[in-house]
Amino acid sequence: MMVNSFSQFESPVFLTIPLILLALILPWAFYPSPSPRWLSNRTLTLQNWFIGRFAKQLLASSTPKVHLWATLLVSLMLYIISLNLLGMLPYTFTPTTQLSMNMGLAVPLWLATVLVGFRNQPTLSLAHLLPEGTPTLLVPVLIIIETISLLIRPFALGVRLTANLTAGHLLIQLIATATLAFMSIMPAIATLTSILLLLLTLLEIAVAMIQAYVFVLLLSLYLQENS
């Protein structure tokens, strides 16, 4: 059991009890359920406002058929963003650093958008494989390229999220270790690295939120394309 920089990403197990389930369910505790009151407290008001605003902004320019996916997309976004932001806290495990989890989210959802498109309007979905206005000579090549780009989408979705978060966490760990190592030798350098760590943490918080949004946005775009 070698301890290396990647051991923070191992699925947590405590006395042979896998804690991954706890890590996955934890975001549920942070969202208050809608109350039967007409005027509620600040948390619930802000949560409702945010969800409404986000859903409208995501699905404003889409057909009512796409609006059926609103619940799924908004809850997916909230889940990923809370997993990412909770992972910023010390000593926490971020499930979205695991490729298995992200592929588990990306592949079924992407496949669903493709199958919905093929089921409802197969001609239009196949037509997406060839952009408009291409010269006749390039048509065979372009179809192959578009098919490859279509098939690579789930991998792109999953790997994007995994790579961003893993890289961020790794960087934070490395720079924090560097700061700790320098604190006893050269405190001045430690100050510099701590400033670097501060900026990096700010970036990581932004990345956490942006990556969640991008995941959901791309899924909604694939859906609009295919619906």
Next chain:
Amino acid sequence: MFSIQQASALKGGSPLGAGLVQASRSLHTSSQSLAPVPPLPEKGGKVRHGLIPEEFFQLLYPKTGVTGPYMLGTGLILYMLSKEIYVINHETIAALTIGAIAVYGIKKFGPDVAAFADKLNEEKVAQFQEVKDHAMSSLVQAIENEKKEQWRVDGRSMLFDAKRNNVAMMLETNYRERLHMVTNEVKRRLDYQIALQNLHRRMELEHMVNWVEKSVISSISPQQEKESIAKCITDLKALAKTTQAKATA
């Protein structure tokens, strides 16, 4: 009633008895779910340093005074550090960084976010308040209109009196006009009769005069006419002589 029976049956049982009571109670089936919920408190619970409830400090105050909880906290932290229960590693530095960012963010943006949330609620209340105020003002307006209508109805008798006067005056005027007309017509008829009589008299007079002239002229014989003419000529000559004499003298 059902839940109370269940409670008594299960309470004396296993440690899971209380949980079983709650688990078997179905949600929203009795009409208790329709009762109005108690109102929310105005402000949240008081918290010191953003994390520790004020009640904890009040709990320790009688025994350890004001500095009690702080001593407890410091002692705990130092204990965990010195016994290496908590080891300082890279996560500590990361925790300090995140903590600083969190504290800064909350201090800077907290009041604005709270004001925004309050504003959302206020807008909701203001909308309904506006509807209520509008309804109330329209009702008040309706009451005023009704009172005005009643006042108008009270003045109805004055209106009728005025109308009655008008009608009487019109009748009077009409009667007088007709009286005038009758007088004029009668006068015209009488004038006509007078004119007719005058005409008769004049015609009789003229006729008489013409008859007298005619008879006189017819009564003058030719001899008499010659004599009268000769006399006139001698009279004229005499007259001429006298005037001539007067003229030369």
